[in-house]
Amino acid sequence: LANNTGGILRLQDDQVQPLHLAPPGQSPSFNTVCTDQAGNLWAGGQDGLFFIPLPAKTGPQKLPVPSQNVHLLFCSRRGDLWFAADTPGQLGYYRDGVPHLFTVAQGYAGQLIRAVAEDNEGHVWLGALNGDLLCFRDDRLALYSGESGLPRQPVQDLLAGLRQAGDVDAGDQLDLGLRPAAAHHLVGVEGAHGGLHLVPSGGDR
Numbered sequence: 364l365a366n367n368t369g370g371i372l373r374l375q376d377d378q379v380q381p382l383h384l385a386p387p388g389q390s391p392s393f394n395t396v397c398t399d400q401a402g403n404l405w406a407g408g409q410d411g412l413f414f415i416p417l418p419a420k421t422g423p424q425k426l427p428v429p430s431q432n433v434h435l436l437f438c439s440r441r442g443d444l445w446f447a448a449d450t451p452g453q454l455g456y457y458r459d460g461v462p463h464l465f466t467v468a469q470g471y472a473g474q475l476i477r478a479v480a481e482d483n484e485g486h487v488w489l490g491a492l493n494g495d496l497l498c499f500r501d502d503r504l505a506l507y508s509g510e511s512g513l514p515r516q517p518v519q520d521l522l523a524g525l526r527q528a529g530d531v532d533a534g535d536q537l538d539l540g541l542r543p544a545a546a547h548h549l550v551g552v553e554g555a556h557g558g559l560h561l562v563p564s565g566g567d568r
Contacts, residue, residue: 365393365396365406371396371404392408392410393406393408394433394434395407395408395434395435397437397444399438399442400438402417403415403416404417405436405438407446407448408432411426411428411430412425412426412433412436412448426457426462428455428464429446429455431448433446434449434476434477435476435477435478437479439456439487440485441485442458444458445479445487447475447476447477447479449475451473454474454476469504470497470504470505470506471497474493475492475493476491477491477519477520478520478521479521480522483523484500486498486500487500488521490520491518494514495508495518496513496518
């Protein structure tokens, strides 16, 4: 649990165990936590991004980027540790311990990211407060915005539908949690040129 100024708590065997990560007299503030594929802990918050080897025998190691206001962490199946931060808006990932920050030239314009999901093909989708949807595939970011037909509502959550055995091969489905609450579905239709379709709750495309 990322407990803001309460630090990080672990719930194990119905018992709450605080992780004592800060030097005496300091109160770390964490917004989000995530484990990597090696089982180590990453924590982000007001003071930036921290790496915590588990079992926690040493204090957290503060990483160079992002330096503050980390709101989202996510570990992809490839092992990349994704992060998103505010003020200023930053988006990137760590791969093999090396940070990769996206720039305007790479398709990131400083959107404040609040949601992330990974689809069957390993593409990472990111939802922003301004309603934009970003997709990372082939080491590039693609942008879907209001001009693409998306509703201009903050994206609060994303869910990639996993294809089951026997399913009709209609592409990957991505569900968006929007504010105000409304059911919308994004379906990536496979084909020679691919595609992305917004299906509103009423079913009309």
